[in-house]
Amino acid sequence: MKTTRRFFVGAAGAAATWVLGFFRARTVLAAPERALDAGVPVAHPDAGTASRAPASLLQLARERYGKYLDEAQLKMLETKLSDSEARSKRLHAFKLANSDEPASDFRPVRP
Amino acid sequence: MTDADLLFTPIRELAAQIRSQQLSPVKLTEVSLQRLQDHGPRLNAVVTLAGRQALDQAQQAEREIASGQYRGLLHGIPYGAKDLLATKSMPTSWGAAPFRSQQFDYDATVIRKLADAGAILVAKLSMVELAGGMGYRNADASFNGPGINPWDQNYWSGGSSSGPGSAVAAGLVSFAIGSETVGSILTPSAFCGITGLRPTYGRVSRHGAMALCWTLDKLGPMARGADDCDIILAVIEGVDPEDPTTVAPPRRTPRMRPRWRIAVPKGALEFVHPEVGRNFNQTSELLLSFGEVAFNVALPEFPYGPVASTIVDAEGASAFYELIESGGLRHLRAEADRVGGYGGAMVPAVDYLQAQRIREKMRRPFQDLFQRYDIIALPSRNTVALPLAMDFNQAYPELEKERPANFVSPIGSMIQAGNLLGLPALAMPNGFGRGNLPTGFQLVAAPMQEDALVALGTEYQRRTDFHRHRPPGF
Numbered sequence: 386m387k388t389t390r391r392f393f394v395g396a397a398g399a400a401a402t403w404v405l406g407f408f409r410a411r412t413v414l415a416a417p418e419r420a421l422d423a424g425v426p427v428a429h430p431d432a433g434t435a436s437r438a439p440a441s442l443l444q445l446a447r448e449r450y451g452k453y454l455d456e457a458q459l460k461m462l463e464t465k466l467s468d469s470e471a472r473s474k475r476l477h478a479f480k481l482a483n484s485d486e487p488a489s490d491f492r493p494v495r496p
Numbered sequence: 497m498t499d500a501d502l503l504f505t506p507i508r509e510l511a512a513q514i515r516s517q518q519l520s521p522v523k524l525t526e527v528s529l530q531r532l533q534d535h536g537p538r539l540n541a542v543v544t545l546a547g548r549q550a551l552d553q554a555q556q557a558e559r560e561i562a563s564g565q566y567r568g569l570l571h572g573i574p575y576g577a578k579d580l581l582a583t584k585s586m587p588t589s590w591g592a593a594p595f596r597s598q599q600f601d602y603d604a605t606v607i608r609k610l611a612d613a614g615a616i617l618v619a620k621l622s623m624v625e626l627a628g629g630m631g632y633r634n635a636d637a638s639f640n641g642p643g644i645n646p647w648d649q650n651y652w653s654g655g656s657s658s659g660p661g662s663a664v665a666a667g668l669v670s671f672a673i674g675s676e677t678v679g680s681i682l683t684p685s686a687f688c689g690i691t692g693l694r695p696t697y698g699r700v701s702r703h704g705a706m707a708l709c710w711t712l713d714k715l716g717p718m719a720r721g722a723d724d725c726d727i728i729l730a731v732i733e734g735v736d737p738e739d740p741t742t743v744a745p746p747r748r749t750p751r752m753r754p755r756w757r758i759a760v761p762k763g764a765l766e767f768v769h770p771e772v773g774r775n776f777n778q779t780s781e782l783l784l785s786f787g788e789v790a791f792n793v794a795l796p797e798f799p800y801g802p803v804a805s806t807i808v809d810a811e812g813a814s815a816f817y818e819l820i821e822s823g824g825l826r827h828l829r830a831e832a833d834r835v836g837g838y839g840g841a842m843v844p845a846v847d848y849l850q851a852q853r854i855r856e857k858m859r860r861p862f863q864d865l866f867q868r869y870d871i872i873a874l875p876s877r878n879t880v881a882l883p884l885a886m887d888f889n890q891a892y893p894e895l896e897k898e899r900p901a902n903f904v905s906p907i908g909s910m911i912q913a914g915n916l917l918g919l920p921a922l923a924m925p926n927g928f929g930r931g932n933l934p935t936g937f938q939l940v941a942a943p944m945q946e947d948a949l950v951a952l953g954t955e956y957q958r959r960t961d962f963h964r965h966r967p968p969g970f
Binding site for chain 1: 631711740741798799802803805806809823825826831832834835836838839841842843844847849850851852853854855856857859
């Protein structure tokens with residue numbers, strides 16, 4: 386697809402409007418990130434950590450799921466994605482070696 | 497003994513009466529069905545009553561026992577199953593409106609094994625929709641309403657095995673089968689004052705159980721006492737060709753050891769309800785009579801919460817991808833559940849794999865820990881049951897307010913670590929807290945060490961009577 390100047394200006398404007406909306410949403414809805422415990426959510430050390438999802442991820446979320454969600458739900462989703470971003474940082478702050486393999490149990494032949 | 501007393505009686509005692517034909521399985525089943533009908537609705541505990549089919553099974557059990565064909569300790573005992581276990585005779589709702597009429601043409605392996613043992617399925621019991629995998633934040637997260645605690649009906653029964661928790665606590669069934677991904681047997685057991693056993697991952701077949709997270713889901717018994725749980729586990733465990741993650745359990749010999757080595761994690765009593773702390777201290781005193789109790793034992797340091805939640809989000813979104821992509825989440829009950837799955841579907845693959853790689857790194861430090869200790873003991877939950885009327889994080893603001901932002905509760909960590917590592921755990925009541933709601937504690941052991949949990953738990957319950965208390969009015 387050819388990217389024209391008009392397209393770029395339009396996209397930048399839309400992104401700016403969206404980012405402002407996002408910050409407003411964070412002001413109103415920001416809640417401590419909570420680690421899942423299907424029994425009961427419990428706080429973990431990221432509680433209160435300010436983090437936000439990349440604008441492109443939020444844009445993608447709106448494109449994929451916006452049709453199913455109203456504005457309040459979209460704001461909840463933005464909060465969820467920002468929490469996921471903070472969680473991602475914590476996960477990747479844990480140092481692993483190249484040889485550290487995931488817990489997986491694929492077996493070419495079932496017992 | 498009144499009719500209600502029957503369903504508060506330990507399985508071994510009921511079985512002796514049934515075997516000697518002093519107690520009719522038909523009578524016992526009728527009592528259970530009647531109590532489910534009378535009390536189930538006000539606890540939101542029941543999705544489907546078995547009715548005629550259960551009575552037919554009970555009559556068959558009675559005939560078999562009369563003719564000397566006694567199948568074992570569960571023969572003629574009525575039970576309920578969390579409504580995520582497939583049954584060909586009843587719908588299986590997964591607690592969620594989009595699936596309320598879902599019908600399978602086969603029985604889950606656990607259901608089949610219990611039927612083979614002569615146990616009588618009297619009801620499919622309520623649960624948090626999709627086992628809580630979409631991120632619910634308050635009790636009102638089941639298509640048939642919040643699970644209500646029989647000890648105080650303004651409080652939640654816990655989740656996601658909410659119906660099994662309240663139905664067992666209220667004496668509507670002799671036992672129930674629940675499931676746990678990250679806390680869903682331990683939590684309702686604690687909140688409802690019953691005994692719940694989370695088996696080692698792979699010890700019990702998941703075939704026919706709703707998948708939330710293939711690498712975390714477990715099925716286990718929720719019952720009156722540790723001995724009951726052991727009896728049930730002996731029936732439902734074992735290799736199942738339909739579930740390739742199942743493993744052969746070791747030979748069963750629950751017995752007390754001369755000297756137990758018990759660890760209590762550091763910080764286990766910080767930022768808990770005072771009664772939770774007080775009751776656990778009393779429990780610890782009793783545990784001291786069983787051997788050595790080491791306090792302030794440091795748990796290995798890992799980001800348990802982020803690892804567990806990443807895996808649940810990603811696997812849950814994969815398991816329910818069709819529902820998510822079709823917009824079906826809008827039919828769920830809880831506001832947070834109508835959104836959470838979309839976030840789960842956007843977890844990057846590298847985050848999921850990072851979580852699984854960290855999970856693997858947890859294995860060795862816990863192996864080392866279990867070289868030094870037989871059992872880890874700590875409260876099951878930080879508080880008593882949560883009130884129905886508010887979001888979980890608003891329930892006990894004094895604890896939230898006091899807790900430093902970087903405090904990691906070893907109670908939450910141990911639930912997460914125990915599930916990530918597939919460790920067995922036994923939750924038992926140990927007293928009462930505010931509002932006369934139950935408090936509880938958990939014992940956690942190395943993989944396949946359920947015998948140790950049962951032996952210690954049975955001895956604890958021989959010396960205490962918390963598991964015999966009944967909610968007022970039941």
